[in-house]
Amino acid sequence: MKMFNIELFFKKSKEITLTKDEKSKILMRLHSYITASPSDVDILQRASWGQFIFQSFSFILRPIPLTLVIVCGLGIGTAWAAESTLPGDTLYPVKTSITEPIRGWFAFSSSSQANWNVTLTARRLEEAEYLAATAQIDEPLRIKLEKQIADHVQQAELQLAEVEEQDRSRAFEISSRLATSLETHINILDQIGVSLNGETQNQVEQLRGLIEDRKGSIEDGRELARSAVRGDDKNLKSAESKMKTTEKNIKEIKNIIKKTSPKMNEAIYLAVQSRLATVDDIFKKGNTSLNAGAYGEAFIEFQKAQDGIQELYLLVNAYLKYSEDDEKPVSIPSIAPRISSTPQPEITSKKNHDKNDNDRSEDKDKQKESSRSKSRIRIEFD
Amino acid sequence: MSEPKKQLEQYFLELYQEYSDAIFRFCFFRCHGQREKALDITQETFVKTWDYLRSGKSIIQPKPFLYKVAKNLIINDGLKKKESSLDFLQNEGFDLGHDEKETWHLIIEGKRILGRLREIDEDYQEVIILRYIQDLSVKDIAAITGESENVISVRLHRGLKKLRELM
Numbered sequence: 001m002k003m004f005n006i007e008l009f010f011k012k013s014k015e016i017t018l019t020k021d022e023k024s025k026i027l028m029r030l031h032s033y034i035t036a037s038p039s040d041v042d043i044l045q046r047a048s049w050g051q052f053i054f055q056s057f058s059f060i061l062r063p064i065p066l067t068l069v070i071v072c073g074l075g076i077g078t079a080w081a082a083e084s085t086l087p088g089d090t091l092y093p094v095k096t097s098i099t100e101p102i103r104g105w106f107a108f109s110s111s112s113q114a115n116w117n118v119t120l121t122a123r124r125l126e127e128a129e130y131l132a133a134t135a136q137i138d139e140p141l142r143i144k145l146e147k148q149i150a151d152h153v154q155q156a157e158l159q160l161a162e163v164e165e166q167d168r169s170r171a172f173e174i175s176s177r178l179a180t181s182l183e184t185h186i187n188i189l190d191q192i193g194v195s196l197n198g199e200t201q202n203q204v205e206q207l208r209g210l211i212e213d214r215k216g217s218i219e220d221g222r223e224l225a226r227s228a229v230r231g232d233d234k235n236l237k238s239a240e241s242k243m244k245t246t247e248k249n250i251k252e253i254k255n256i257i258k259k260t261s262p263k264m265n266e267a268i269y270l271a272v273q274s275r276l277a278t279v280d281d282i283f284k285k286g287n288t289s290l291n292a293g294a295y296g297e298a299f300i301e302f303q304k305a306q307d308g309i310q311e312l313y314l315l316v317n318a319y320l321k322y323s324e325d326d327e328k329p330v331s332i333p334s335i336a337p338r339i340s341s342t343p344q345p346e347i348t349s350k351k352n353h354d355k356n357d358n359d360r361s362e363d364k365d366k367q368k369e370s371s372r373s374k375s376r377i378r379i380e381f382d
Numbered sequence: 383m384s385e386p387k388k389q390l391e392q393y394f395l396e397l398y399q400e401y402s403d404a405i406f407r408f409c410f411f412r413c414h415g416q417r418e419k420a421l422d423i424t425q426e427t428f429v430k431t432w433d434y435l436r437s438g439k440s441i442i443q444p445k446p447f448l449y450k451v452a453k454n455l456i457i458n459d460g461l462k463k464k465e466s467s468l469d470f471l472q473n474e475g476f477d478l479g480h481d482e483k484e485t486w487h488l489i490i491e492g493k494r495i496l497g498r499l500r501e502i503d504e505d506y507q508e509v510i511i512l513r514y515i516q517d518l519s520v521k522d523i524a525a526i527t528g529e530s531e532n533v534i535s536v537r538l539h540r541g542l543k544k545l546r547e548l549m
Contacts, residue, residue: 006545009495010514016410017403018424026425027398033429034391108425109418166416 086127087141096148111170114159118178121152125185125211132204133192133322142203146210153178153214160221164228169238169299172225173306179222180307182215184314192322232296239295242302246283246309253279253309260320268319272312279308387436394432397444402428404516405452411511412456414500423459427452446525449512453526498548506541513538 018026085092100120107113128145131137156178164171186208193204254276261269286301405427409420430451434441441447499507512523520538524531 006495006549013411013515014407014517016407018406018421022406022421023402026402026421026428027395029425030395030398030428030432034394034432108421109416111419112422 086130086136087144088131088136110159110162111167111174114156114163114174115177117152117156117159118174118181121149121156121178122181122185124149124152125181125189128207129185129188129192129318130321132189132196132200132207135196135200137200137203137207139203142207146207150210150214153182153218157217157221164225168225168228168232169235169242172222172229172299173303175218175222175225176303176307177310179215179218180310181314182211182218184311186211186215188314188318191318226300229299230296232299233294235295235299239290239298239302242299243286243290246286246302246305249306249309250279250283253313256313257316260316263320272316275308275312279305279312282308390435394428394435397431397448398428401445401448405448408449408511408516409452409456411515412453412508415496419459423452423455426455430455443522443525445518446522449516449518449522449526453508495545495549498545501548502541502544506537506544509534509537510541510545 085095100123107116124145128137128142128149131141131145156174160171160175163174189204189208189211193201193208196204257272257276261272264272282301282305286298286305289295289298289301402424406420406424409423409427410417413419413423427448431441431448499510502510508527509523512518512526513520518526520531520534523534527534529537
């Protein structure tokens, strides 16, 4: 009787499959991914496979949304070019209305969707910083960015509420990532704002006000999630997994800092090293809690270390982009905390922005040259 | 589009048609019934497989390869034993009985067995899922887990024994 039950269980388990809708949805997303990713393959070397009937695939692909058709119509080159555009650029709407939503399709679960909205929020904030640093931000651009930032934060909050019901530690991770991002970008905007004057400074202050306002509610959510995680001392695997990810991220940030340190002045280098030491200390505390069986506390400490890494990364990147030396490195790889498989924030390099600037109108360039002196911008770490 | 890329795409899409349900089922059980998470990982498995193929590398044994990618993604994602309610069974093929009594019997039994399955060691859980739910051969399971066929057979035997004891 018992074995019969197990066999029946195995038999019924085999009936669990993707629904037709899920299967075609993933297929469409994969197809858009394939179309957008060039192949390096010239010679196909693979095991022999049966005849593939492409007609059947074409049938499934019929309900491709208009956006994908537009991407295909515009050409992948255009879609990729749009990725590094800024508000005011001709291709910017392609980025925010087409390429980003398509990338958003790759997020199924509430946590992936929330993560993606955190990424989009970070992208808008970085664009705002660049526009502020180059004195290009005006009221219409600021209003446009504010609306997008508010929308992405709101979406993330809604999705976080769902994540909270399913997985409290994940909700804590994502809300921490968002709160740290907002906090650090406020810091960067403040430092950029010091060197500005007149209308540009006014626009930056208004934008800062909105971010500060949103940060408050996100921090409240983070606190709630943190309290829930603190009380969960049963989750050894979760704490261990967090420890491994944090350890990996610490290694990566150290590598990045090692590579970029020749471009830092002594004061900045020392400040960076001091922050790294703090991150190391927090990580050690996390390990102590882990060994003591306080898994909830360990998870919180590891997350705190991740927040430190994220903040350090954003500050180093801003320093490299906006500090006085024009010959600073132009890009460093992203090491945003690995929370899920969704795309992480891509820190657009100065090179990319500069490349875009070439496409901008001459009037804008002249205005930019006359209205700002980049050498006055400083990013500090204290 | 160049002919090799077209062929590669066709091959990849054939892999998807052939294995997506099985990979999803594997992710579903390894993610303890979190359907959305299983969908994410299934999709990511195929994205990573495409990245692998387009970089010019070949896949000799597609089935073990896909399972390995999915398995690593689940590990990297830090999925852990969750204290979920097992209510998902009600929506996942365990409510196919012809009458209400049979349906509830199936759900209750399914919950009970799944609950016991989660209590045994993860190495045992994995081979039982791969062998009896995914219908993979011992040879394929050995290729996925990186263990010898002998080790897999022993794990299957011991895992089933433990499961029966818990029942």
